[in-house]
Amino acid sequence: MTSLRTEGLSKSFGGVLAVDGATVELREGKINGLIGPNGSGKTTFFNLITGMIRPDAGRVLYRDRDITRHSPHRIAHAGIGRTFQLCRVFPRMTVLENMLVAVRRTRLRELLAGLRDKGEVERARHWLRRMGIEHLEDAEARDLSYGQQKLLELAAVLMAEPELVLLDEPAGGVNPALIDRIVSLVRDLNAEGRTFLVVEHNMDMVMGMCDHVIVFDRGAPIAEGPPSAVRDDPKVLEAYLGV
Amino acid sequence: MRIASRGLPPLVAGLAIAYPFLVPNYYLVYAGALTVMYAAMATSWNLLGGFTGYVSLGHSAFFGLGAYGTGLLVTRMDVPWVVALLVSALLVTVFAVGVGIAAVRVRGASFVIVSIALVSMMNLIVQGWRSLTGGSTGLQVPSPFPDLHRGETHMVFFYLFLALLALALASWWYVSRSRFGAGLRAIREDEDKAESLGVPTGAYKVTAFALSALFVALAGGLYALWFGSLDPIFVFSILIASSMVLMSLLGGVRHLFGPLLGALIVAPAGEYFLIALGETQIHLTATGLVLVLVVLFMPDGILARFSRRRAGPSIPDETAEQRLQGVAP
Amino acid sequence: MNLLLQGLALGVLTGGLYALLASGLSLYFGVMRVVMVAHPAFLFLAAYLTYTVHTTLGLDPFLALPLTVPLFFALGVAVQRLLIARLAPENMAMMSVLxxxxxxxxxxxxxxxxxxxxxxxxxxxxxxxxLTIGGVHLPYDKIIAFWVAAITLLVLFAVLIKSRFGQSLRATIQHREAARLVGIQTERVAGYGFGVGLATAAVGGTVLALITPFFPASHWVWIGKLMAIIVVGGLGSVVGAALAAVLLGVVEGLVLVTVDATWATIMFYVFLFLTLLARPQGFFGGRLAHRF
Known part of the structure; x- marks a missing residue:
């Protein structure tokens, strides 16, 4: 079954095509990798899928529903969650408050519910425990280390119960021990049925973790397949080496 | 220490209720009512400014519209004053929803510009629409309590404004504990991120904007009934809006009682200036300089200095790593 | 028809003046992402200084400029270096307005x-x-205002485009980090940018003093008008602001002669709101604008 499909997605900034007719299909229940040289349009592609920017042309379909030009919160409600390249948390809110921001659907009763709504706090603690940062729940997010903030960001995204999770450079700026931890977390979450799309520069991580790798160059996919096949594809080498 | 700070709010509330009977003359009752009015307005302003970080310099538009709405309903349509007050506040809230939908599309500085434009525009319209509002000569509103003498009227309005303040504080407190409040604070911190977590930021901001306008409009309506005479240049002045901002910032926008504390400092100081220096313009300079100093040196306000110290940027990474090892995969 | 021509001509003349008055605002926003609400207050400070020079020394108002322009330049540098540069960057937009x-x-x-x-x-x-041309009356004060504004703007554009300082300033506006990397002292340039902005306020104030009576609270009306101009033009775009200024000047002139003064002023806010609803980044540039 198809999780997400884009058809001819395009976006240009001031005449420069950042994403150029990208047609991509993600299979449900897989860990998909998205790689490509700097400036190949990976982050713009993320922003297009999640509605942060609007495409000039093309469509985005999630589980066969057209979500093109939906506002980001509606896309989140549809079941797509994302992290950001440079990890973004709410710095002057506590860890627990960060966790309780996520909204799964807009319901008045839920919104007026206390911040310390028991069920929600339990769910938040569950995710913090899985990230190993439950002891920090009363700390302000800005006081956390970068690695802890990355885990918090992921935990907060999971609070919205997304079925498709987009990770933008999860290994960027974190130490090797934590990378291993993140890889095993992603594997576990995938085993529980979540689909992933991971943008990453750390090739070991991508090749070791992903079931399916898509290679972007100049705003569109140039190759895809299992990691081993992609690694040996001459077009990929060419894109990276710029021959 | 903790018990002392717990006991403080009821103590202050008790003092506030007894205040009109503790002071020696009606002038001080009047000054007290004015201070409580400003406290209520600053607290209402903080429903938007404190949570979302959207600084509005245009809230006097809602004050003025609330005042004129109430005044016009009473004088032109003979509506009982309570009904006039509520209907007018409701209409202003509906209007604020409309304005909010346009205004909160822009962030930061553009939003401030829009809010300034709003109050200038309302001022122009009310002054220009002479047949309805009386234009720049103003509008006379009959007192709702014709049997009371002036001092007693001050007393009644002191308690009415106190009730409004209580209502505004309760709303702020309630929102601060709700998921809705968490969403609003997330907007202040990082709006795009909040949106990506499923927070409908537009709807949240408009709601906060309208709620904040509602209480300011109620204050405006009470003001109209209290003073009995409306001058468009005063009620739609940007100075009233900047007072709300200054009070909130000075006290601390992140704290329930911040705007109240700011109002307790700024409003009596303003009255004192008026007595000491007469009707000069130098009070504008004083307000301006205090605002500059607060923005430069104390943007988090007075209460931030006394609130719980945070853990400090020193949570060691190792503990997290060690704990990571301990968590079964 | 003649009435419309009259409105159009007056609109173009005042639009030119608006372009000068708004150019400073665009500069501040460009260099520091600051919306300088005090710009109109400085305009009227300059108007009052002109008034003093004129009444006490009996000089032509334009002879106040050799005094006010350098003074305002220095004030601008001081405001930027001593006050605005001290604000914490993360909440710059809001705090600078306050x-x-x-x-x-x-x-x-x-x-x-x-x-x-x-x-x-x-x-x-x-x-x-x-001056009367074909039934259209053009007051000399408006004509003078237009030409002073036009000449000042031409000088400003020449400085921005030709001079080394202008190049550094534009580089700083376009990409602060990159400008710093190529060796431009962006802090100093930003200070001078403010100085130049306030210097335009000195000229604008003198012109205002000549064409309109003023009192201390006059600046509020202008905050709204000038803000509308720079938003419609696209925040941070000097050229966009100039185009929007002429456009709004003409709209104001036409409404002034056909309806009344209140509605003429309200048109500024109508355009402001319409711009924000339709195209928050402005109509003539300002790719920077939507975030600020």
Whole structure:
């Protein structure tokens, strides 16, 4: 079954095509990798899928529903969650408050519910425990280390119960021990049925973790397949080496 | 220490209720009512400014519209004053929803510009629409309590404004504990991120904007009934809006009682200036300089200095790593 | 028809002046992402200084410029270096508005204290007549205002495009980090940018003094008008602001002659709101704008 499909997605900034007719299909229940040289349009592609920017042309379909030009919160409600390249948390809110921001659907009763709504706090603690940062729940997010903030960001995204999770450079700026931890977390979450799309520069991580790798160059996919096949594809080498 | 700070709010509330009977003359009752009015307005302003970080310099538009709405309903349509007050506040809230939908599309500085434009525009319209509002000569509103003498009227309005303040504080407190409040604070911190977590930021901001306008409009309506005479240049002045901002910032926008504390400092100081220096313009300079100093040196306000110290940027990474090892995969 | 022509001609003339008055705002926003609410207050400070020079020394108002322009340049540098540069970058947009708002109140209070709240005006004999071309009356004061504004703007553009300082300034506006990397001292450039912005306020103030009576609270009306112009033009775009200024000047002129003064002013806000609803980044540029 198809999780997400884009058809001819395009976006240009001031005449420069950042994403150029990208047609991509993600299979449900897989860990998909998205790689490509700097400036190949990976982050713009993320922003297009999640509605942060609007495409000039093309469509985005999630589980066969057209979500093109939906506002980001509606896309989140549809079941797509994302992290950001440079990890973004709410710095002057506590860890627990960060966790309780996520909204799964807009319901008045839920919104007026206390911040310390028991069920929600339990769910938040569950995710913090899985990230190993439950002891920090009363700390302000800005006081956390970068690695802890990355885990918090992921935990907060999971609070919205997304079925498709987009990770933008999860290994960027974190130490090797934590990378291993993140890889095993992603594997576990995938085993529980979540689909992933991971943008990453750390090739070991991508090749070791992903079931399916898509290679972007100049705003569109140039190759895809299992990691081993992609690694040996001459077009990929060419894109990276710029021959 | 903790018990002392717990006991403080009821103590202050008790003092506030007894205040009109503790002071020696009606002038001080009047000054007290004015201070409580400003406290209520600053607290209402903080429903938007404190949570979302959207600084509005245009809230006097809602004050003025609330005042004129109430005044016009009473004088032109003979509506009982309570009904006039509520209907007018409701209409202003509906209007604020409309304005909010346009205004909160822009962030930061553009939003401030829009809010300034709003109050200038309302001022122009009310002054220009002479047949309805009386234009720049103003509008006379009959007192709702014709049997009371002036001092007693001050007393009644002191308690009415106190009730409004209580209502505004309760709303702020309630929102601060709700998921809705968490969403609003997330907007202040990082709006795009909040949106990506499923927070409908537009709807949240408009709601906060309208709620904040509602209480300011109620204050405006009470003001109209209290003073009995409306001058468009005063009620739609940007100075009233900047007072709300200054009070909130000075006290601390992140704290329930911040705007109240700011109002307790700024409003009596303003009255004192008026007595000491007469009707000069130098009070504008004083307000301006205090605002500059607060923005430069104390943007988090007075209460931030006394609130719980945070853990400090020193949570060691190792503990997290060690704990990571301990968590079964 | 003649009425419309009259409105159109007046609109173009005042639009030129608006372009000058708004150019400073675009500069501040460009270099520091700051919306300088105090700009109109400085305009009227300059108007009052012109008034003083004119009434005490009996000089032509334009002879005040050699005094006010350097003074305002220095003030601008001081405001940027001593006040705005101290603000924490993460909440710059909001805090700078409040800061400059405080400055505006301070200036208004001082003007009210020294000059009282009553109207003042500077009238020169040569400015009171008007030129009549084909039934359209063009007051000389408006014509003078237009040409002073046009010449000042031309000088400003020449400085921005030709001079080394102008290049550094534009580089700083376009990409601060990159400008710093190629060796531009962006802090100093930003200070001078503010200086130049306030220097335009000195010229604008003198012109305002000549064409309109003023009192200390006059600046509020102008905050709204000038903000509308720079939003419609696209925040941070000097050229966009100039185009929007002429556009809004013409709209104002036409509404002024066909309806009344209140609606003419309200048109500024109507355009402001419409712009924000339709195209928040402005119509003539301002790719920077939507975030600020």
């Amino acid at each position: 800061l400059t708002f405080g400055i505006a109140l301070t200036i208004e209070g001082l003007l009210g204290t020294f000059y009282t709240g009553s109207y003042k005006s500077v009238s020169m004999e040569y400015a009171t007549r008007s």
